[in-house]
Amino acid sequence: MSVEEVACRPALEEDEPTVLVVEDEVLIRLMVADALRAQGINVIEASNGEEAMRVLQSALPVQLLLTDVRMPSALDGLALAHAARAERPDLKLIMATSQRADDELAGLADAFFSKPYELNAIVGRVKSLLAQTHHARRRR
């Protein structure tokens, strides 16, 4: 099975909402992913911006991107947000930052969260944004 073949396989159900979680700290990524999966939300995990773009450039259905702003590779959260918006204009975007959100972030994201993550608040916001994308798809 080549990478291309894998990317074409529908690993996740198209009808179910899917969130791409991008976080370079594995234990934090796991905690967030577990909290979302516990609510019945499909989660794809990416450990950096480059992995996230591999997912977004594939045929996999993703409705929402939840990303840390500070990440060590060249494609940090801000660069990823710009690239993701260009790749998938309808994508909902939540960004998590330990610093104050500046104007550039404010113009990009649908929601911000400060770190450390407050899981209940994030899960609630993810669900409300996914509900918006669900309604938008139904109207089409």
Added chain:
Amino acid sequence: MPDGAAESAELAGTILVVEDEVLIRLVIAEYLRECGYRVIEAANADEALLVLSKSELAIDVVFTDVEMPGSMDGFALAQWSRSNRPDIDVILAGSVGRAVQAASELCDAGNNVPKPYDPKGIHDRIRRLLASRRQSKRDLQSKLESASHGGPVR
């Protein structure tokens, strides 16, 4: 849901999937979740070591790619696990058949699978491995109970 999902749900365990290619990792991880396992994903060996250092995560099986960039490849991760967490089984996956074969001594006999991955084959392998582990635990428990009742310990 894949074949055998109900059975494996009864035997549910926690699998740490270590794979640096995100599109392969997510397919394997989702398949194993559909089979009823709890799956933790690591993008490289460094992440895997962080997960393995948390005993509360109770990993049963490490499923790792052989070839990975970074400070440690799948062989080295298997060796570390063998030395530091002998309670955990390791499955090595790789396309370098002879090297995998040579490294299989690091793992329990036969626990290597070729790439490209066959998700059902992986599931069957993990199911058999966990069933075997549970049988071993039952055997040990039974011996300990015999010993506590003054019976012979074989």
